[in-house]
Amino acid sequence: MSLSFLEIHNLRNINHTKIEPAPRLNIIFGKNASGKTSLLEGIYLLGLARSFRSHRAGSYIQMEQQKTTLHGKLKSEQSENITAIGFEKSLKNTELKLKGEKIRRVSEIAKILPIQILGPESxxxxxxxxxxxxxxxxxxxxxxxxxxxxxxxxxxxxxxxxxxxxxxxxxxxxxxxxxxxxxxxxxxxxxxxxxxxxxxxxxxxxxxxxxxxxxxxxxxxxxxxxxxxxxxxxxxxxxxxxxxxxxxxxxxxxxxxxxxxxxxxxxxxxxxxxxxxxxxxxxxxxxxxxxNQSCLVLIDDLQSELDEEHRSRVLQLLSNTESQIFITTTDANLLETSYWPEKKMFHVEHGNIQEVV
Ligand SMILES: Nc1ncnc2c1ncn2[C@@H]1O[C@H](COP(=O)(O)OP(=O)(O)OP(=O)(O)O)[C@@H](O)[C@H]1O
Ligand SMILES: [Mg+2]
Missing domain, CATH: 1.20.1050.90 (RecF/RecN/SMC, N-terminal domain)
Structure with a gap:
């Protein structure tokens, strides 16, 4: 499974965005405070219904908004099947959806969308x-x-x-x-x-x-x-x-x-x-x-604490897995990704996310 579509409403500084990630490598780049980690947080919330950043209920809901809403589509590699998933969080309520139906247990989504997060706190x-x-x-x-x-x-x-x-x-x-x-x-x-x-x-x-x-x-x-x-x-x-x-x-x-x-x-x-x-x-x-299953790997701030050689070793190792990968960085030039057959780059600025072609 890979995440083939993601829509975010009112998550931290992201008002509204839609992206279609690549099945393998996605590089998210932009200045400090542009919204890169928030994008990863959105993916994580969709799969696990909780944030990796803060345990305070709804701290990620955009200021002055009532709720955060996320939609995703998961595409299977073996067939052309698409599975829709959704997450909505207000201060009072959490709603999860799988294939258009409300579900009660997040483990139903977690089972089909395994997510690994690696970041500065790892x-x-x-x-x-x-x-x-x-x-x-x-x-x-x-x-x-x-x-x-x-x-x-x-x-x-x-x-x-x-x-x-x-x-x-x-x-x-x-x-x-x-x-x-x-x-x-x-x-x-x-x-x-x-x-x-x-x-x-x-x-x-x-x-x-x-x-x-x-x-x-x-x-x-x-x-x-x-x-x-x-x-x-x-x-x-x-x-x-x-x-x-x-x-x-x-x-x-x-x-x-x-x-x-x-x-x-x-x-x-x-x-x-x-x-x-x-x-x-x-x-x-x-x-x-x-x-024959795959895992989403979210990497926040790959460059921090790693020198050029070790960044390159990490990228090479990543290129050998089937995982769908999202990497954030303040400087896309720091990441040597030439040996990746398929990749997409997304530029983040003030909570707006644009694919760079
Ligand atoms: N609930 C919220 N409502 C609105 N904005 C918020 C909320 N929580 C955090 N922010 C702001 O969202 C912005 C984006 O934060 P984020 O952590 O995603 O940035 P980043 O691109 O990962 O930055 P860095 O490169 O420094 O890690 C920040 O300016 C932050 O202050
Ligand atoms: Mg960040």
């Missing part, structure tokens, strides 16, 4: 707590394993109920243990399998982008090895009661990335960290190619 995947890395992993598993979302919801419910019992009704805590352990094992297996397919791609990408030979990535599942989770829940029951919280399980998992025995966020330069994150996220994107 290094936070490495230097903030484990929860972003679990989300990263779970996003990948969600797109591969169609049962994952259901299992994950069951697990979250069991965890919530167990935690609440720990605080208010300790006698019934263990009644949640079977459901908790059953779903925990499934989540763990799914994550492990996924990481096994991701890892070789990640290491290949890393070798293309950097000279960081010997960088290690490993998975910590959230409870000790060689001892069933159910036993560990029993032995840590008193501690859990005191904490009011379940201390073991997949909600404590992490993806550990180390270079020369030190966590990468403590050891690598910002540019190197950025490249590690590119290698990870583009490995995820490339896994879609193997399943």
């Amino acid at each position: 290094h936070s995947l490495l230097d903030s707590g484990p929860s972003l890395r679990r989300k990263f992993l779970d996003w990948g598993v969600f797109h591969v394993e169609h049962n994952y979302f259901e299992v994950w919801k069951r697990y979250r419910r069991a965890l919530r109920q167990r935690n609440s019992a720990l605080r208010t009704n300790p006698r019934i805590v263990s009644s949640w243990d079977n459901e908790f352990c059953e779903t925990a094992e499934q989540i763990d297996n799914f994550r492990r399998e996924y990481l096994a397919s991701l890892k070789p791609r990640f290491l290949d990408n890393l070798a293309q982008l950097t000279d960081l030979e010997g960088l290690k990535i490993s998975y910590r599942r959230g409870w000790a090895k060689d001892n069933p989770l159910i036993n560990q829940l029993k032995t840590s029951l008193e501690r859990d009661k005191q904490a009011g919280y379940t201390g073991r399980g997949p909600h404590r998992a992490d993806l550990v990335i180390e270079y020369e025995g030190v966590s990468v966020d403590q050891r690598l330069s910002r540019g190197q960290q950025k490249l590690v994150v590119y290698a990870l996220k583009l490995a995820q994107a490339s896994l879609f190619d193997t399943r």
Whole structure:
């Protein structure tokens, strides 16, 4: 699937715009504050119904307007099928549409429109707590394993109920243990399998982008090895009661990335960290190619923190995937895109977006 049409109404400084992106590479260029990141935000909102920039409800709705409205058309590569999607957000209401029908769950759109975002904040995947890395992993598993979302919801419910019992009704805590352990094992297996397919791609990408030979990535599942989770829940029951919280399980998992025995966020330069994150996220994107599906990759400010050689390496790596790519930059001359067969350039100025031909 690629986004073949996008219409935006009242998103930040974009009043109204319509574009027809290329199926592969799209370069969005313009001065600071012209509206480039807002365009990416529009695409992201369409696929995920939330912003990657701000969690404050509706902060992206244009000042003095009531709502943001987005329309998109997705074109399948295999057939000529077009799927219409829509998103409308006012301060009170969110409305999602798929094929002209209102839908309630954003996962229905997320399933057909996987989106990866890489931007100036991407290094936070490495230097903030484990929860972003679990989300990263779970996003990948969600797109591969169609049962994952259901299992994950069951697990979250069991965890919530167990935690609440720990605080208010300790006698019934263990009644949640079977459901908790059953779903925990499934989540763990799914994550492990996924990481096994991701890892070789990640290491290949890393070798293309950097000279960081010997960088290690490993998975910590959230409870000790060689001892069933159910036993560990029993032995840590008193501690859990005191904490009011379940201390073991997949909600404590992490993806550990180390270079020369030190966590990468403590050891690598910002540019190197950025490249590690590119290698990870583009490995995820490339896994879609193997399943005849493709992923949208949004890259905000490619040039920041990358020198000419590394920008060029990133572009070369991108050119090997089937993903549809949107890259923003303040200076289109900084991006060497001559080896791309198909591309479109869009110039952004004061919220107006024009294709450059
Ligand atoms: N709710 C809003 N209503 C109107 N304008 C807004 C709103 N939120 C942000 N803006 C403005 O929209 C403009 C475009 O912002 P955006 O972040 O898209 O720019 P950009 O082209 O990505 O810039 P940079 O190159 O600095 O990253 C900015 O001037 C910003 O102040
Ligand atoms: Mg920007």
